[in-house]
Amino acid sequence: MKNFIGTQMIYTYANGWEYEIYIKNEDTVDYRIHSGMVGGRWVKEQKMHLVELTKGVYKISWTEPTGTDVSLNFMLEDNKMHGVIFFPKWVHDHSEITVCYQNDYIDLMEESREKYETYPKDVVDEFAAITYVKNVGVNNENIISEAPYKGMSDEIRAGSFYK
Numbered sequence: 001m002k003n004f005i006g007t008q009m010i011y012t013y014a015n016g017w018e019y020e021i022y023i024k025n026e027d028t029v030d031y032r033i034h035s036g037m038v039g040g041r042w043v044k045e046q047k048m049h050l051v052e053l054t055k056g057v058y059k060i061s062w063t064e065p066t067g068t069d070v071s072l073n074f075m076l077e078d079n080k081m082h083g084v085i086f087f088p089k090w091v092h093d094h095s096e097i098t099v100c101y102q103n104d105y106i107d108l109m110e111e112s113r114e115k116y117e118t119y120p121k122d123v124v125d126e127f128a129a130i131t132y133v134k135n136v137g138v139n140n141e142n143i144i145s146e147a148p149y150k151g152m153s154d155e156i157r158a159g160s161f162y163k
């Protein structure tokens, strides 16, 4: 658990979606979505549940202000993960509403989840290849502190992003 907390990772799902996550502390993640249905979205201070299922295998789970539910398994020894995302119908239908720095739009997310339809939910379950992993310590606010842009994940992997 000590090794996992403080880890920043970038991974690409089999469907091509690229995500970045920072396990900021034992119950909080920050993340950026580099590509996919809601590419451009980024979030700080998402509360989550974390368990170590077995040696080197971690599961984190949370429910978002949008009503989207997420559960992710990280298998670090194999450099892979598996994610399950349960999207309410409205996120699928109006994904553009969720593409923002969510922390500035919590009220809009909560209004939208009431205003639009929840069902049927869209379940996306995919494996992903982890393309970057680094333990950057806990509670670092500089890891995920700006919006994703095209090329950012390549810069992070190349070691040229953080000054």
Ligand SMILES: C=Cc1ccc(O)c(OC)c1
Pocket (backbone or CB within 6 Å): 019, 020, 021, 031, 032, 068, 070, 072, 083, 085
């Ligand atoms: C909906 C959020 C969401 C879905 C899948 C992910 O891998 C993720 O990682 C930060 C976040």
